[in-house]
Amino acid sequence: MKVGILAIQGDFYLHKKSFDIIGVETLFVRKFSDFKEIDSLIIPGGESTTMSLLLSKYKLDEVLYDFSLDHTVFGICAGSILISKNSNDKRIKNLNIMQFDSVRNAWGNQINSFSDYINIKESLNIDDFYTTFIRAPKFINVDPSCEILASYNSEPVLIKNKRHLAASFHPEMGDDTRLLEYFLKFANE
């Protein structure tokens, strides 16, 4: 299993660090040929406008979409915005990989960024998961093709469909790698 980490912009090194701790091989993905070498893909946190612009400019958006048809992709924060169906924002070209809409910076500016425990569905066996939201998006209009795996204050914060995952928080920040391990298990199914 080799995990690709989209390395256009954002906290891709933190993801590598987490997978190094777990003991899984990773590759920073920046060009077409990189997609041939990976089994799954992380779209990390960062600025969704910057990533969207460069993905379109280098036509990586099309390759990424094709890759998602038969591989697991996990979009985190900015990545979850890109992976969603629509953000109602002309600065973003959504990849439309998962059927929900995202609202950018919906929890407020940086001063409202926060850390807290989130409620994760029991079947994942991840209790007491303390995590961080940085200028995070909210997920709305979640289609029945998606399942809500975790919520915070009644807002969905972790969603999956048959093959893909989206999180509005940062499972790569800090030492708790349980959710990234779940992603690996999910990608192997």
Next chain:
Amino acid sequence: MEKGTFKIKVGLAEMLKGGVIMDVTNAKQASIAEKAGAVAVMALEKIPADIRRDGGISRMSNPKMICEIRDKVSIPVMAKCRIGHFAEAQILEALEIDFIDESEVLTPADNSYHVDKNKFKVPFVCGARNLSEALRRIDEGAAMIRTKGEAGSGNIVEAVKHMRAITSEINSLSLMSNEDLMKFSSDNNAPIDLLQETKKIGRLPVPNFSAGGIATPADASLMMQLGAESLFVGSGIFKSEDPEMRANAIVEATTYYDDPKKLSEISSGLKDAMEGLDISEIPEKDLLQNRGW
């Protein structure tokens, strides 16, 4: 629930990695920067090259202008306060600015104290010329360090000097015993606990960005290859003849910094970069990097 912790502050700095933060002086420039792929904008009344030219006292920007910029873009907005001017910082925090730059580009307000940044919920970035200066700022609560370089000069040489100094000092820590660290700490006025942490992890405890003199895609590549994790571009964009194209080219060069073939394509077709200054032409007393300590 926790807000404004050091981890959350550093968290935003992590999100800005591999990107370009651009100086803008109005909402129109902010919009150009965002469209060109900037990860954040720095709102200020005058870009450093004009501050240098005009002289006089340079202060925090007018909150109205900062708000116009904030309302125009969706990316994080930063703004500068004077060194030691905690009241300006409090105002910027009240405006819910995403990041505060306690900056040597503005005229220092206090000759003895920097802002106690640990007291704030909003993250701070500060400039540094070497490891000890960086660690003093982190000790005060800075969540991001940037090389000072020489702002508004269009000359990369000082940013290179400061980045190399930080890197080589970090490398030299790995060979030091605990006694050596204590001596280094007292000789250079560097907090010992942060020195020990830096030695252990082999890098600064917070993200290390570069600023001061970046004017071309090649400059961006150079600083990234020297270890910068992101770039601040001030005068380099809006003092050039083709701000939109240049902004976009520097963004792309930051992502593909280690791909010379792509860099050659990115750099083709740009018009003239900003006019630069030889550092020796700047009188010692006018060097912005010597502000702060």
